[in-house]
Amino acid sequence: MIETWIAAFLTLCVFSFLYRENPFYRFAEHLFVGSAAGYLLAVQWNSVLIPNVWTPLVHGKDLVVLIPLALGLMMLARIWSKGAGIARWSIAFYVGIYSGVAIPGYMQAQIFAQLADAAKPWPAGFAGVNAALVFIGLITVLAYFFFSLPHRGIHGIGARIGIYFLMVAFGASFGYTVMARVSLLISRVQFLLRDWLHILPS
Amino acid sequence: MTWARKVLSIDRRYIFLLVAAGVVLPLLRPLNLPITVTPRVQAAYDAIDALPPGSKVLLSMDYEPDIMAELFPMSVAVLRHCFKKHLQVIAMTLYPAGTGLGQQALHTAAKAEGAVLNKDYAWLGYKSGFQVVMIGIGENLRGMYPVDFYGTPLDSIPVTRGVNSYRQMAMVINLSGSSATDYWIQFAQGRFHAPLVVGCTAVMATDYYPYLSSKQILGLVGGMKGAAEYERLIGILGDARRGMDAQSLVHVIVALLVILGNLALFVSKRAGEDLGGRPAGSMTR
Amino acid sequence: MRRGPLLVTFLSGAAVAALFFIPNYKAQAVNNKLLEWTLVVYAFALILGSMSLWNSHARKLKVRAEGWPFSLVTLVSLVVITVLGIWKGVDEGSPVGRIYNTVNSPLASTMFALLAFVIASAAFRAFRARSVEATLLLITAIVMMIGRVSIGPIISPHLPGITEWLLDVPNLAAKRAIAIGVGLGAVSTALKIILGIERSYLGRS
Numbered sequence: 001m002i003e004t005w006i007a008a009f010l011t012l013c014v015f016s017f018l019y020r021e022n023p024f025y026r027f028a029e030h031l032f033v034g035s036a037a038g039y040l041l042a043v044q045w046n047s048v049l050i051p052n053v054w055t056p057l058v059h060g061k062d063l064v065v066l067i068p069l070a071l072g073l074m075m076l077a078r079i080w081s082k083g084a085g086i087a088r089w090s091i092a093f094y095v096g097i098y099s100g101v102a103i104p105g106y107m108q109a110q111i112f113a114q115l116a117d118a119a120k121p122w123p124a125g126f127a128g129v130n131a132a133l134v135f136i137g138l139i140t141v142l143a144y145f146f147f148s149l150p151h152r153g154i155h156g157i158g159a160r161i162g163i164y165f166l167m168v169a170f171g172a173s174f175g176y177t178v179m180a181r182v183s184l185l186i187s188r189v190q191f192l193l194r195d196w197l198h199i200l201p202s
Numbered sequence: 203m204t205w206a207r208k209v210l211s212i213d214r215r216y217i218f219l220l221v222a223a224g225v226v227l228p229l230l231r232p233l234n235l236p237i238t239v240t241p242r243v244q245a246a247y248d249a250i251d252a253l254p255p256g257s258k259v260l261l262s263m264d265y266e267p268d269i270m271a272e273l274f275p276m277s278v279a280v281l282r283h284c285f286k287k288h289l290q291v292i293a294m295t296l297y298p299a300g301t302g303l304g305q306q307a308l309h310t311a312a313k314a315e316g317a318v319l320n321k322d323y324a325w326l327g328y329k330s331g332f333q334v335v336m337i338g339i340g341e342n343l344r345g346m347y348p349v350d351f352y353g354t355p356l357d358s359i360p361v362t363r364g365v366n367s368y369r370q371m372a373m374v375i376n377l378s379g380s381s382a383t384d385y386w387i388q389f390a391q392g393r394f395h396a397p398l399v400v401g402c403t404a405v406m407a408t409d410y411y412p413y414l415s416s417k418q419i420l421g422l423v424g425g426m427k428g429a430a431e432y433e434r435l436i437g438i439l440g441d442a443r444r445g446m447d448a449q450s451l452v453h454v455i456v457a458l459l460v461i462l463g464n465l466a467l468f469v470s471k472r473a474g475e476d477l478g479g480r481p482a483g484s485m486t487r
Numbered sequence: 488m489r490r491g492p493l494l495v496t497f498l499s500g501a502a503v504a505a506l507f508f509i510p511n512y513k514a515q516a517v518n519n520k521l522l523e524w525t526l527v528v529y530a531f532a533l534i535l536g537s538m539s540l541w542n543s544h545a546r547k548l549k550v551r552a553e554g555w556p557f558s559l560v561t562l563v564s565l566v567v568i569t570v571l572g573i574w575k576g577v578d579e580g581s582p583v584g585r586i587y588n589t590v591n592s593p594l595a596s597t598m599f600a601l602l603a604f605v606i607a608s609a610a611f612r613a614f615r616a617r618s619v620e621a622t623l624l625l626i627t628a629i630v631m632m633i634g635r636v637s638i639g640p641i642i643s644p645h646l647p648g649i650t651e652w653l654l655d656v657p658n659l660a661a662k663r664a665i666a667i668g669v670g671l672g673a674v675s676t677a678l679k680i681i682l683g684i685e686r687s688y689l690g691r692s
Contacts, residue, residue, distance in 0.1 A: 032594035034564030042572020068524035072531030092492035099677040100503030105388035110670030117416035137660025169661035171627025180404035183426035185603035187271030235637035267595035450638035
């Protein structure tokens with residue numbers, strides 16, 4: 001199918017970058033940027049502006065929707081250097097909303113819930129040893145990230161232990177990151193070998 | 203030139219060829235290495251499997267083509283599980299470029315399991331705003347999504363009839379490659395107490411273990427490996443399972459490369475050379 | 488000129504934060520309305536990004552800067568897909584849906600697939616056990632890379648158990664501490680924004 005051949009050609013254009021930068025790669029890169037931006041605009045129009053602005057305004061006669069429409073259009077004024085002042089009102093509105101939403105959200109889910117789980121009694125046996133290690137790890141890593149006091153004495157010892165816990169966590173993250181990147185490559189090679197060259201069974 | 207210096211001076215394009223071979227060869231000649239299911243993926247599967255038939259499930263596929271390799275097979279596997287269990291899926295996405303992928307995943311899974319649009323699943327499509335959408339769904343779904351992706355009012359769709367918040371949903375499943383998962387935990391689970399199962403990229407998987415421990419999430423499917431485990435649990439052979447042999451071989455190659463690089467450094471230090479090791483730098487020469 | 492916007496930030500932020508705690512149905516109706524408005528404003532913010540992209544490439548085209556033919560490719564693809572998408576929709580069977588499957592999806596996924604090569608090369612050249620901490624990181628990474636894939640249990644039946652323990656104990660402890668730290672930072676930043684102490688989001692005066 002012609003579409004498969006086009007997709008394969010573009011895939012190979014991007015892979016050509018592994019040898020060195022070349023006009024095929026640059027073409028693919030610029031096509032990607034333009035098509036992604038165009039798709040984003042089309043989706044905003046179809047999925048947000050029509051159902052959440054146009055339809056309530058024109059068919060539902062809901063004039064209140066003019067407020068967010070006005071705020072949105074004011075946001076677009078940012079594109080001109082003289083329009084920055086007008087755009088500030090829209091930016092202020094949505095930064096305010098997101099800041100207000102963040103306070104209870106982070107407090108509940110990331111602070112209180114995690115502290116509550118950390119404060120649970122330790123079970124018996126090996127699970128208790130693990131729970132104790134998790135608790136020690138939590139305290140020592142928090143000690144490491146507390147930079148208002150110099151890392152000396154007890155605080156310094158705690159911070160040093162915290163670093164070891166962090167290194168294990170980052171090592172685990174690195175191992176998983178390798179897994180993630182390799183998965184992305186496997187998928188593209190599967191496409192080339194199966195969908196394009198029909199070497200692999202579908 | 204010592205062997206250590208030779209090893210460390212090797213052209214990076216030979217490393218690229220080695221990685222490419224590590225991916226291509228196992229795909230051409232599968233090794234059929236066994237896939238063991240990890241406890242977190244089993245927990246995710248069990249949570250969904252425990253839902254009675256007819257339960258409504260919100261599935262948010264918050265990813266774009268850049269990470270579809272990990273999350274698309276996961277989406278298809280989870281959807282096929284939901285359809286096998288006769289759960290009613292209300293699907294959506296918070297990423298504009300995820301619209302096409304969400305549709306594809308639904309069509310692929312629906313075709314395989316005989317699920318029907320509007321009767322077994324609804325596709326709400328994309329809405330901008332992340333946290334705002336999540337809170338909005340909890341307060342008033344129709345305020346966020348007056349119609350589905352195809353322009354059909356939600357009251358006309360059997361799957362979404364009578365559903366206006368998380369209270370009417372048995373579970374929220376979030377498949378995401380970004381901070382969207384953090385927000386689902388904060389708002390859908392934290393504020394509205396919706397049971398939450400998470401699928402994410404391998405890069406992010408290690409970050410969500412604290413939430414598993416605190417039971418804020420019921421299960422975690424991480425990366426292509428997680429998707430492969432899920433495919434094994436539901437008894438299908440998808441792209442994720444097919445890619446595991448290649449995944450294993452490339453991991454071994456990378457591990458050996460790291461060990462080789464460090465061995466060269468160790469040998470050179472003993473010989474009194476200072477090879478330092480060249481920084482990774484950019485890919486252009 | 489910034490007092491007005493700062494007041495808007497304060498009112499909108501304080502309102503949403505306070506309404507979280509007020510279950511009254513009229514209060515929640517106000518909350519819902521504010522959220523619906525934000526959804527629309529956010530969409531325009533994304534549109535602004537595309538307009539900015541247009542400006543940048545149009546400028547390059549106008550002055551015939553280095554690489555200007557590629558800028559033309561960007562602009563043409565942006566216009567064609569936007570117009571087609573608005574006219575015919577973005578459904579899977581539509582022209583834009585087909586372009587998405589043929590162009591957007593392969594290009595985006597291949598761009599990121601390059602990272603597999605980069606990470607292998609970077610790991611070989613830069614991942615060095617120069618200190619106790621780096622050695623600990625390196626050993627954990629190798630154990631995780633081998634233990635979490637299919638070949639791990641074949642090399643040693645203990646590897647999966649070891650990787651589970653690494654994730655469930657030291658990784659969990661560190662990530663929990665990071666989550667709490669991030670939460671505290673996010674809350675304090677949000678408060679500073681609402682109270683007008685942090686004003687950088689408004690740009691230069």
